[in-house]
Amino acid sequence: MTSRLSSLRSQLALAAQELPRLLERGFERAPLLPGSLYTLRRKCGKSNCRCTRGELHESTVLSYRGQGQPRNISPAPEQIDALRRMTTDYRRVRQARAEFVRWQRKVLALLDAMEAARVALGEAEFQKKGSPAVKSRSRSPRR
Numbered sequence: 001m002t003s004r005l006s007s008l009r010s011q012l013a014l015a016a017q018e019l020p021r022l023l024e025r026g027f028e029r030a031p032l033l034p035g036s037l038y039t040l041r042r043k044c045g046k047s048n049c050r051c052t053r054g055e056l057h058e059s060t061v062l063s064y065r066g067q068g069q070p071r072n073i074s075p076a077p078e079q080i081d082a083l084r085r086m087t088t089d090y091r092r093v094r095q096a097r098a099e100f101v102r103w104q105r106k107v108l109a110l111l112d113a114m115e116a117a118r119v120a121l122g123e124a125e126f127q128k129k130g131s132p133a134v135k136s137r138s139r140s141p142r143r
């Protein structure tokens with residue numbers, strides 16, 4: 001039981017070392033945008049256009065899923081770099097959050113297992129001493 005406890009303790013120590021890295025993104029300040037950029041390829045409908053020969057028109061579209069319904073927006077070309085930065089950062093923040101949730105579950109499982117192991121130790125120790133029957137405590141008089 002003690003070796004199990006010490007194995008759990010070293011696992012907890014390792015998990016604790018992961019925490020600063022897991023929280024790094026939490027300290028960032030850059031603006032985020034919940035969405036993603038994708039390239040739309042399409043035909044314009046003009047009968048003599050190059051797109052009728054397979055050279056489709058490409059445009060960058062922002063799929064934005066902020067408040068309310070998801071929307072597709074055609075950003076101005078000069079906005080695209082900033083949008084790419086904000087949407088990429090947003091994705092990374094979400095990934096970091098998911099990783100933190102997994103870490104939290106792992107740590108909680110370790111703490112619970114350690115608690116159980118220590119309770120088992122306590123019970124073993126308690127029983128070793130041949131626990132005398134506990135007298136039911138009479139109420140102490142008030143005053």
Ligand SMILES: [Zn+2]
Nearest residue numbers: 043044049051
């Ligand atoms: Zn066209």
